[in-house]
Amino acid sequence: MTKPIKLYELAGADEKIRFSPFCWRTRLALAHKGLTPETLPWRLTEKDAIAFSGQGRVPVLVHGEDCIADSWEIALYLERTYPDRPSLFGGAEAQGMARFFNQWADESLHAAIARILLPDIHALLHERDREYFRTTREAAFGTSFASLTAAREDLLTKFRQITKPLRSTLAKQNFLAGAAPNYADHIVFGEFQWARVASPVELLADDDPIAPWRDRMLDAYDGLARTIPAAASRQTV
């Protein structure tokens, strides 16, 4: 009765390195629902491999006859398809509110972290993806990777400014959804998992209240997010 679930995920040159923040939102949402997908590594330039989804980005989830792209649409699909499993939101109001977390993560947090990570992500990618990645991202951000690396301290300061509301919230409660994680936590943690897997740069100060939340999210769902080693631990500094 349970149809298998396939998930196309962005992979690095080493196909075990899965770092896309959007794919992590989906992985955690699946785990929250008690579902284990078959994950398929995908590289940025393999547009043909997911052309069946009608677009060119991951995550793409395939479940029987259904094919869903976009992490937010996948979350809604999972909530709709598995209403008897633990809710990703916790009610209609929380689902509405989760969309703001999704947009905040995409438009404020992601952009701030991307500027810090892009040069390190470039180095992680499969060789055939690198030129595509550099060209598209340098155009999107209007700057060169070399300039981003040179500006890293300023970019960290800006990141810490943007994450103030996250810091003050997590100083007061264990998860964004209160006592236990929901999809709001999955969304925001995806960005921190991206940073953790892609770059040895530590975004958070030792005493940052975001750090113990990040640890709680790494521990959640039987330590799912820890199954990918951190960039800092993969490198010999």
Next chain:
Amino acid sequence: MTKPIKLYELAGADEKIRFSPFCWRTRLALAHKGLTPETLPWRLTEKDAIAFSGQGRVPVLVHGEDCIADSWEIALYLERTYPDRPSLFGGAEAQGMARFFNQWADESLHAAIARILLPDIHALLHERDREYFRTTREAAFGTSFASLTAAREDLLTKFRQITKPLRSTLAKQNFLAGAAPNYADHIVFGEFQWARVASPVELLADDDPIAPWRDRMLDAYDGLARTIPAAASRQTV
């Protein structure tokens, strides 16, 4: 059985002009619960009048023997005290998530709007509050009101950047909580009501998806927020 509720609210020189974003959070939360407080006008320098609350800021809510300061604490108090009336959140997860909206409004949105409004708020205040207001705010923001007025176009650009996630969320759904407003809407709308009552400056472009949401919030609760006239309509330009 129902004990009367008193609410101390910030007022301008004209005591009918109530513009504090924090007091508006509470007014809307009370309306959501179907409660009508007796509102007491309070001026910034009247610290003695609310000294009984153990601190010096409004809103302060007095309900029988209970006295609660801070809009977030008041929201939790109302939710706890009136569990059978419409929920301000819609469950434990949504309550957790609402705290992030609270912190985002306080730390990102409020700061961006304040820089635009401060000079106009100064003009609204009771004469005896003005020097106190100028001195404390110029110190807090590290700049003079004259400089803020001169920089208004840049500040509006920055405001529009910070509100991107709000804009893209409200392009997709009627309220932050989905189909109907909850305390997340009260929190964020309080900032827009503050701007509307305090300043003739229009923060939003005509086609901004935040504008129809602001109208819906002005209409909500029998048009409660419209009972205070907008600054733009009070002035003869």
